[in-house]
Amino acid sequence: MRIDVVSIFPDYLSALDLSLIGKARASGLLRFDVHDLRDFTTDRHRTVDDTPYGGGAGMVMKAEPWAQALTAVLDAGDTAAAEAAPPVLVIPSPAGEVFRQATAHELAAADHLVFACGRYEGIDERVAEWAEERFTVRPMSIGDYVLNGGEVATLAMVEAIVRLIPGVIGNPGSLTEESHADGLLEYPMYTKPASWRGRDVPEVLLSGDHGRIARWRREQQLARTADRRPDLLPPAGP
Ligand code: ADE
Numbered sequence: 001m002r003i004d005v006v007s008i009f010p011d012y013l014s015a016l017d018l019s020l021i022g023k024a025r026a027s028g029l030l031r032f033d034v035h036d037l038r039d040f041t042t043d044r045h046r047t048v049d050d051t052p053y054g055g056g057a058g059m060v061m062k063a064e065p066w067a068q069a070l071t072a073v074l075d076a077g078d079t080a081a082a083e084a085a086p087p088v089l090v091i092p093s094p095a096g097e098v099f100r101q102a103t104a105h106e107l108a109a110a111d112h113l114v115f116a117c118g119r120y121e122g123i124d125e126r127v128a129e130w131a132e133e134r135f136t137v138r139p140m141s142i143g144d145y146v147l148n149g150g151e152v153a154t155l156a157m158v159e160a161i162v163r164l165i166p167g168v169i170g171n172p173g174s175l176t177e178e179s180h181a182d183g184l185l186e187y188p189m190y191t192k193p194a195s196w197r198g199r200d201v202p203e204v205l206l207s208g209d210h211g212r213i214a215r216w217r218r219e220q221q222l223a224r225t226a227d228r229r230p231d232l233l234p235p236a237g238p
Pocket of ligand 1: 092093094140141142143144145146147148149150153
């Protein structure tokens with residue numbers, strides 16, 4: 001998979017060199033490039049923003065540097081592959097569709113993802129319209145709160161996506177047993193010692209009875225989901 005990120009703060013993304021993503025890059029499963037939006041400006045001050053039409057607080061990112069940057073990313077890519085399946089342009093925004101585990105799976109199947117990290121009050125709306133001709137455009141929110149820009153949201157989405165690429169995680173079983181894999185929160189986990197500061201590991205986990213353990217874990221998943229995230233439970237039948 002190929003991932004490009006465009007940002008005015010490319011250093012933000014360097015955290016992705018650590019750990020899993022760094023290994024995926026080193027092993028050749030992932031090509032990951034970060035581009036500085038200011039390299040695509042033409043004025044002396046490398047201006048990327050301007051005041052909003054219609055008035056209001058804050059600044060809006062100008063369209064032309066984005067068109068230049070995204071065109072450069074496309075030109076550097078595999079044009080035959082892009083014609084067969086257009087790259088996905090993810091625009092992090094609190095006004096986007098909510099990014100979920102199912103979205104991570106969908107995006108993990110793409111050949112080429114491009115993340116456009118806006119700052120200030122966002123990017124001139126015409127960029128998304130223009131990009132529709134070249135990309136599949138997905139405005140995405142990571143939750144109902146407002147960040148200062150798209151970089152932190154991109155870090156979260158890239159990590160969630162890349163760990164699903166086959167070969168990136170050493171033990172793929174861990175992907176099927178974690179929270180959200182089956183629409184529920186995961187069951188509680190314990191490790192040695194069996195008794196710690198007066199708290200014992202649930203007896204069933206020491207029983208060696210795999211059927212009982214599986215049933216107990218399922219009950220825990222349901223109870224925990226009902227308690228913490230009742231919105232995830234399927235509606236009760238008639
Ligand atoms: N940019 C600012 N807030 C955001 C959010 N909640 N999700 C994605 N991008 C954002």
